[in-house]
Amino acid sequence: MFYHVFKYRFKRLLREKTLLFWALLFPCILATLFNFAFSNFDEMMVFRTIRIGIVENKEHEIKYLLEDLEVEEREIFSVQYLSEEEAEEELLAGSISSYLVIDEKLKLVTDRSGYDQTITKHVLDNFLQASATINNLMQRDPQKANEILLEGINLDKEFVERDLQGDNNIMLVSFYSLIALGAIYGGFFGMKTINETEGNLSAYGIKHVIVPFHKIKIIFPSITVDVFVQSMAMILLVSYMLLLGIDFGDYLFFVYLVAVFGGVVGIVIGALIGLSSRLDAVKKDNILSAVGFMMAFLSGMVIVNVKHWVQSGAPWLAQINPANLITDSLYALYYYETMDRYYYNLITMGLITIVLLIVISVFVRRRQYDSV
Amino acid sequence: MNKVIEVENLTKRYGNLTALNKFSFSVKEGEIFGLLGPNGSGKTTAINSILGLLKINEGKIQIFGKQMQPDAYDIKKDIGVILQNVAVFDSLTVYENIDYFCGLYVANKETRKKLVNEAIKVVGLEKYKTFTPPKLSGGLLRRLNIACGIAHKPKLLFLDEPTVAVDPQSRNNILESIKKLNQQGTTIIYTTHYMEEVEFLCDRVLIIDHGKSVAEGTVEQLKKQATIDEKIEVEFDEIAENKIAKIKKLPNVKDVLVEPQKITIYFAKENQNMTKLLELLKKEDIKANAVNLQKPTLNDVFLEITGRELRD
Numbered sequence: 001m002f003y004h005v006f007k008y009r010f011k012r013l014l015r016e017k018t019l020l021f022w023a024l025l026f027p028c029i030l031a032t033l034f035n036f037a038f039s040n041f042d043e044m045m046v047f048r049t050i051r052i053g054i055v056e057n058k059e060h061e062i063k064y065l066l067e068d069l070e071v072e073e074r075e076i077f078s079v080q081y082l083s084e085e086e087a088e089e090e091l092l093a094g095s096i097s098s099y100l101v102i103d104e105k106l107k108l109v110t111d112r113s114g115y116d117q118t119i120t121k122h123v124l125d126n127f128l129q130a131s132a133t134i135n136n137l138m139q140r141d142p143q144k145a146n147e148i149l150l151e152g153i154n155l156d157k158e159f160v161e162r163d164l165q166g167d168n169n170i171m172l173v174s175f176y177s178l179i180a181l182g183a184i185y186g187g188f189f190g191m192k193t194i195n196e197t198e199g200n201l202s203a204y205g206i207k208h209v210i211v212p213f214h215k216i217k218i219i220f221p222s223i224t225v226d227v228f229v230q231s232m233a234m235i236l237l238v239s240y241m242l243l244l245g246i247d248f249g250d251y252l253f254f255v256y257l258v259a260v261f262g263g264v265v266g267i268v269i270g271a272l273i274g275l276s277s278r279l280d281a282v283k284k285d286n287i288l289s290a291v292g293f294m295m296a297f298l299s300g301m302v303i304v305n306v307k308h309w310v311q312s313g314a315p316w317l318a319q320i321n322p323a324n325l326i327t328d329s330l331y332a333l334y335y336y337e338t339m340d341r342y343y344y345n346l347i348t349m350g351l352i353t354i355v356l357l358i359v360i361s362v363f364v365r366r367r368q369y370d371s372v
Numbered sequence: 373m374n375k376v377i378e379v380e381n382l383t384k385r386y387g388n389l390t391a392l393n394k395f396s397f398s399v400k401e402g403e404i405f406g407l408l409g410p411n412g413s414g415k416t417t418a419i420n421s422i423l424g425l426l427k428i429n430e431g432k433i434q435i436f437g438k439q440m441q442p443d444a445y446d447i448k449k450d451i452g453v454i455l456q457n458v459a460v461f462d463s464l465t466v467y468e469n470i471d472y473f474c475g476l477y478v479a480n481k482e483t484r485k486k487l488v489n490e491a492i493k494v495v496g497l498e499k500y501k502t503f504t505p506p507k508l509s510g511g512l513l514r515r516l517n518i519a520c521g522i523a524h525k526p527k528l529l530f531l532d533e534p535t536v537a538v539d540p541q542s543r544n545n546i547l548e549s550i551k552k553l554n555q556q557g558t559t560i561i562y563t564t565h566y567m568e569e570v571e572f573l574c575d576r577v578l579i580i581d582h583g584k585s586v587a588e589g590t591v592e593q594l595k596k597q598a599t600i601d602e603k604i605e606v607e608f609d610e611i612a613e614n615k616i617a618k619i620k621k622l623p624n625v626k627d628v629l630v631e632p633q634k635i636t637i638y639f640a641k642e643n644q645n646m647t648k649l650l651e652l653l654k655k656e657d658i659k660a661n662a663v664n665l666q667k668p669t670l671n672d673v674f675l676e677i678t679g680r681e682l683r684d
Contacts, residue, residue, distance in 0.1 A: 004475040008464065015463035199425050203459035207520075210423050211476045212449035218476075367442035368427045371386055372420050 001213065007298035009193075019188060023233045027182035028240045034178060035244045038171040053079045053087040053099030060102045060143050062127055069123065076119070100124070106214035175246050176330040177301030182237045183262030184292035187270020191288060193219060194274030195281050200369040201274070202281070209367065219364060223267065230263040231287045237347040249334040254342060258333075262326040265349050266292075268356045269322065275363045295323035325349050374401045374437070376528055376559045377422065382431035384417050384583075393583040395431070399576075404550070404560040405441040406574035408670075410678060414583040416456075419530055423453065435528065436641045449477060452526030452558075456533045458517045460505050466492070467501045470519045478523035484523075491523035494549050511542025518546060522553060529553065530561045535569065547572060567670040577670070581678045591670055598673045602639040604649060607662040609633065617671055622648055638672075 013019065054063055069076045082090060087099035091111055098110035098120050108124055110117045121141050197219050199209035208218050238259050242248065248255045273288050293301075298321055302309030307327065311318045318324045325345040332341035375397040384392040392414045417492040420426045422433055424442045433440040433533055435447050460469045470488045478502045481523045492498055492591045505513055518534055531550065535543045550573060561572060569576055571591050579587040579594070587594055610633070619626050619637060624645055629636040639645040646665055652659055 001479070004479075005471075007463075008472045008475075009467065011468070012461055021549055203455045203457040204461075206420075206423075206425060206455060207453065207459050208476075209425060210448055210451065210453055212445040214443070269378075273464065335455045367424070370423060372425050 001217050002179070002221045005218050006225055009222045009225040010229075013189070015318055019192070022185060022188060023182075023270045024026055024236060025231065027178060027185070027233075027237045030178055030181075030238065031175065031241050031244060031246075034174055035246070038174070043258075048304070049075050049078045050119060051080070051096045052120060053080050053082045053090055053096045055084045055099055056081060057103045058102065060106070062100070062106065064101075064174050065127060076123070085337065092256075106365060107228040118244050128133035137311045157338060172246070172334065173300045173307060173327060173331065177239055177296045177299045177323065178308075179234070179241075179260060179330065180236060180299055181292055181296035181301060182284050183234060183326055184266040184269060185288075186226070186230035186233070186263040186266030187268075187292065188271065188285065189230055190223065190267035190270030190272075190282055191274035191281075192270075193222040193226055194271045194364075195284070197222070198275065199361075200278060200372045201287075206372060214367070216364065223271075224293065227264055227268050230267055231260045234259040234263045245333075248330065251339075252332045254333055254339070255330060258326055258329040258342070258346060261349060262322065265322045265353050268360065271360055272356050275360060292323075295321050299324040299327040319348060320352065322349055322352060325352075375399065375434075376401050376403075376436060377561070378432075378434040379418075379422065380432040382418065382433065383429045384414075384421055384422060384426060391583050392421065392428075392431075395580070395583060397585055397588065399559060399561060402554070402557065403560055403575045404554050404562055404573050406570040407561060407563045407575040407580060408570060408577055408674065409563075409580035413580045413678075415580055416532060418580065419561065419563070423451070423530070426446075443479050450527040452521045452524065452529040454518050454521035454529070454531045454534050456536060458505075459522060460513070460516055462505050465502050465504055466497055466508070466516055466519075469505070469516060470523050473520040474500060474523035487523050487525065490617050494552060495519045496545050498551075498680065503504060509539070510537055511539040511545075512555050512570070514538050515542060515549075519590065521575075522549075523559075526558060528559050528561075529628075533565060535564065535566065535600045543569075549587040571670055578620050578682040579674060579677055585596060586677050587673070594670060594673050595668055598676055602645050603666040603668055603672065604637045604639065604646060605634060605662075605666065606637070606649075606653070607634050607659050607664075608658070608660055611635070611658060615658055618656060619649070619652065622652060624648075 057065065063079065066077045066079050072314075080090070080096065082099065086348065087096070087109070088094045091099060097116035098108055100120075101107040101109060106124065106128070108121060110120075124205040141201065145279070196204040197208045197215050208215050211218070235256060238256055239246070239312055242252075244253070249350070269291070273284055273291065279286070279287075298306060298310050298317065301323075307318075310321075310324065316326075325348055329342045329345040332339075332345065375398045377397075378400065380396050382392050382395040383390065386595070395414065395418060407415050407418065412498070417426065421428050421431075422435070422440065424433075424440050424444065434460070435444075436450065438444060438447055440447060464472060467488060470491055471484060474484050474488055478487060492501060495518050497512065497515055497519060500508060500512060500516075505516065508516060518531075521531075522529060526664070532548075535546055535603075538546065545568060550562070552558060560573075564570060565635060574591065576588070576590055577594060578585055587597060588598075616628065616630060616635065619625070619635065622637075622645075624640045625637055626640050627638040629638075637649065646663075652658075653663075
């Protein structure tokens, strides 16, 4: 029975052009459009060296950071040491974008807002944040802090550079969100399977409920096909992005893994939406489209900062949004040295899948309905 | 003959609405049993309850002498269902569709191949084996729907309005196919809106209204229950109101239906109704283009019992 249902479900999926378009081609088309849009964006975002002044009233390590900081082997700042009066004149003349007064406290002075000023302020904020982290570590675990210092690792600089590079590569988050969107749209497969196997949802469902065995014997091979085809779709999408030149870092296997696993989560979400009401299939398709898009939006697909706003403002939402977990996993793979955050996200997705499957199984176990 | 289906006091409620109210009937082996009723009368609810799809509130359902349960798979293997809504897959060919649904009952590939080809032959789709449903006409699609439900050779077959929106050629084919299946030993439960189909097919008929059985018997037995004996249609170019009033006053007239250029007169059981009508037409100098005498149809019986047209 498994093979019989599997064979025909597979044949049907391969022949259903609309479904294949949304699952396979649509994300690839979006990726192409994103790539086209971001190729210009990337050119705009290429760093030019920012000219700043330093008024040094007191010795402070930040000046070394500003002198050394570079992204992709390009210096970020060109530093001039000036008196406060000179700095004011240079600022008025526009030959520097801002100047930093190093005193008991650090003070950034500028007379306008712009990209250079934003970057400078951003670097300063991150330096202060990283310094605070190191100081805390010194107090809590001096041995560990000493080890880090002895190894000569300049955490402040790494932190800031990585963060800046992150800004420079914000388009990556959009591509990650697109992978997440593709994964959630795997829900169309799961929804279709449920629609065809529940007696109260369609005439196909009635036919599948009156057979001489439990409908789970139809659902299981059908979902297996869904997972297979969706996995292929996700592998195709990631591979296509690689062809477009998107840099996923060094852990490609794990990129594919999270994309495929995300696709499974998508199928489960689609199945749950399919079971949740007796609306017709078209309306449910629209609901899934909207849910998928909203999840991807909240994970930064359209406006990258939305991801950060959600993470800081409503972290619980970020933790239960599978699209965010997918983008965050990919983000962690690219930017972090350890795999902890990646595995944490993967495990969270696993838990979400298990919870949803438990809810689904309660419905799917039904063999009779109040109405059909 | 053995009873294939036995339903006793079946009650199904949807909230405050009672769809079936202590509904009872039985179907004998080898019969074609017609289930008639206006829309909303409870026909489909009855079928879905018998199939074990619906949770029922009260009653007992036995099929092949066994209690029907959702997990009564030994019963389900011998049941076929053809639904009013066509449920075939657009991306599979005619052959593949039938093979898929047949395969849910018959595992052996060789046996299945034979059964699928037989089903294709029964519904006359030999020329269309490789066609996909979107390329079939409405009638051919209905035939495919039937083939999907009969390929595994069920002993008991439910057909829920299988000829809705079907061209005459396909309808004849479908009705002949059903007869053929019945002759091969399949017991059939048939619901339809078309009285002529019931008269052509069914050995026995049950009329259901408001979730209750209101009449049951053979077509002839039901016709005998009618108080109308004759129905005479008279066609005119025109007729005055006072003349219609005189026709209504004829003895034994139960009802007169007036339509443009035609009246239908329903007579109670009595001799010489036609003679009396013709005498009146001559006396009043009413020029009739045609006068047709008809015996009451099942539809007339249905109207008398339920007060509603079957196509309501």
